[in-house]
Amino acid sequence: MSEEQAAVVGTGPNGLAAAVTLARAGLRVVLYEAAPEIGGGLRGEALFDSAINHDVCSAVHPMAAASPFFREFDLAGRGVELLRPSISYAHPLDGGRAALAHRSLDATCAALGADGPAWRRLFGPLLRHTESLSSLFLSDLRSPPSSPVGAVQFGLRALRGDPFRSEEASALFTGVAGHAVGTVSGLVGNAVALMLGHLAHGTGWPLPRGGSASIAQALADDITAHGGEFRLGHRVTDLGELAGFPLIFFDTSAREFLSVSRRLLPYRYARTLARFRYAPGAAKADFLVSEPIPWANPEVGRAGTVHLGGTRASMIRQEEMASRGTLGDSPFVLVVDPGVVDSSRIVNGKRPVWAYAHVPNGDDTPPVDLVRARIERYASGFSDTIIEARGISAAAYESYNPNYVGGDIGAGAMTLRQIAARPALRWDPYTTPLHGVYLCSASTPPGPGVHGMSGYLAAASALRRHFKLRPPSLSPR
Template identity: 60%
Template sequence: MTRVDVAVVGSGPNGLAAAVTMARAGLSVHVHEQAATVGGGLRGATLFDSEVWHDLCAAVHPMAAASAFFREFDLAARGVVLLRPSIAYAHPLDGGAAAVAYHDLAATCDRLGPDGRRWQRLMGPLVRHSAGVTDFLLSGQRSLPDDLAAPLLLGPRILEHLLRANGMRTEPARALLTGVAAHAMGRLPSVAAGAIALLLGHLAHATGWPLPQGGSVRIAEALADDLRSHGGTVHTGHQVTDLAELDARVIMLDTTPRSLLALAGDRLPQRYRRALKRFHYGPAAAKVDFLVSEPIPWANPEVGGAGTVHLGGTRAETLTTENSAVRGVGGAEPFVLVVDPAVTDPGRAVGGRRPVWAYAHVPNGDARDPVPLITRRIEKYAPGFADTVIASRGVPATEYESYNPNYPGGDIGAGAVTLTQSVFRPVPAWNPYRTPLPGVYLCSASTPPGPSVHGMCGYLAARAALRAEFNVTTIPRLGPDDGAGPAQRR
């Protein structure tokens, strides 16, 4: 194989973001993906019906609309339509009640009644500084933010989240906020979960929680197309088992620390190997894909208009189930996220059949079949749902790693999201992407800023490698067909 400038292992959104950035700097880039198709958590398939498309991992993408990488990459200009539901997320409660987060902040506050003014005070300033807040939380946390208001707004709000659920007094508002915090898939309440609640919570009222028209794979296709248009090459169906297989000046690894240990073996210094072994993986996701005959029959019809639905019950119930999963205890009523993509993207429903996507938060390595667990959770708030199911496929946490090695034990975050590991991923270092091996970098969600489809781990790792390995100090432009050419090496 001809020596190349850059070899990227793994074609998830971070691997592709790194590859795109480096190819646009004028470097020769080869991506190696063990699966038959690119995308990692963006992949999809027709599981039961040749006409109905299912997202195999990620389905809803707040960060693809908000992150600095994707803002400049400009998905819309590449034909990727991000459809934003008018209700970003909903949280049903017992007795047919529900809390609803509209894209419209004022409508959300009106719906929350006595807590409406508190929600406005919490989210309003973040919405006004949304780009700054998002860029601060999705940065490497190694420099001052461009918008100094961002940390000043976030600090007291995170503290209040820890102490008083941000001052919310009614159960619907408390449950609504806690459901967003549960996206951290870790201990609740916590600093990390509070930051995620504020990031995702305010984005619901800013750039939204969109779904890509046609499925998440459209994002991966746009990234791969841009890479190829700038001379990059993608090798699918190729599993790299040793770094020695790659003849490249720089190697970018969209992998977990566990995989780095396997790929590098004894070449890593002992101290660094010990640090990687201490990297902690968090609770897991267990996934069910349903093929159904009609929209989910929610007891509260308004929930049916939401792009994402959180099934966690009250704030206290959500805290109990999430903290139990952290301790390795799997309950009968886990926290569940549900998406009916055709609510937002009607083209996903074909001939009266439609996909339903659902995750349950479970302990790492949980082997239980998630189909009955998740079906019961949905039935609790949507009686009759089981009667609409034509087919289903469950993926226990133990099997998720087979789908994607970046999900150890089913941890789709590629590492626990704690305060320490949010900043010091995978090890404490000023440059967390660079490994002790010459020219070898980590660019996965196991590095800052962590999980989600934002591309920032790959983008920041690529920028670090461009400076250190190729003396490229001008950041490559990412926009489509800007005609500017690659960055100049300096």
């Protein structure tokens, strides 16, 4: 099949996953990337000190650890070490209190006291079905579950939502729902909390040693080993540029795909893409600090991820405000200190701190002071540890990566409608009305996260449709 070619536009994790799958099937793959380096949301950069790498977009990867694509691709076998902190995530509260999601379910339940049994009833049964649940939710969302029992148990819990009495346990659960961005209550928020929450006690919430770019590099190495070619610094602005390719894959937002292809798309499909909704934005802050974050509760310093949102009621209020376009005074903030689990990220005592706040889509507020104040509330003295800082507003994030429309790092709001019709209602969600043209970004199922499944499933669909081929082996051996 060496004479067959495919173009992939965008080298985020999904574009790279699509290219790996296609190249291993024998296609000659050419990847186009507007930025001067590959990776999309996996990119890293030495922002302040040449010896210290900062994760520019994503830092922690529970989906990569659970993903069927990455399980078969075998990151460990390719030299990518996923480091799992003993506390997957933490949620500090005022007065030095904190709720902790240990990797150990037993330790978590013990620490939650009276709410420990409820936490175990919520997550324990899901852990027994974690592989089938991961396969279900990291799929095209159109296939029947391999374990109906696990799916039913998950669904009943998602319908019920937060079953906790204490402020600590309720905040711990709701903080995970915050990863849905804009939706921390209701069925979607509950489902996100259950999926990511149970992984915290299973495959974990790992950080790649050295930073997220190591995942992108492992994918790129496999692509080039199978004849793939990268064309960096080339932004595709019109589909006509790729007229010589029989297969084309877009790892871009629905809006970017519409911009490139509008003149060729049927009116109804183009209108659907134009109406696709985007979530609140992420305003990113990067800090270079001289010591670990001085959390009021020292146990928080053992967590790989920290959610700063206050109580459940506060998080619901702030996320609703961001969804309505209003910047609140206490936005939801995620914080990661990679040095907690990866000593290679600490050089001469200096270490990176990664953080972002949920803000209205397109908001242009400089985020450094906003994020610093949120951290300072639970870690007095943090400001004194800052050596240098840089912020990217939600509006500027779109300039950095056009896939992040208005700063929406998930490439589309996660609503019930947009889960079923992502980005349009089609039985095969990766196909478009244009023959041989596929969409394979987080704007397609299963949605946001570094899992590679959108790219893999789009490539598998194309191989089946055009060549009657099954997906190739992804194993490094």
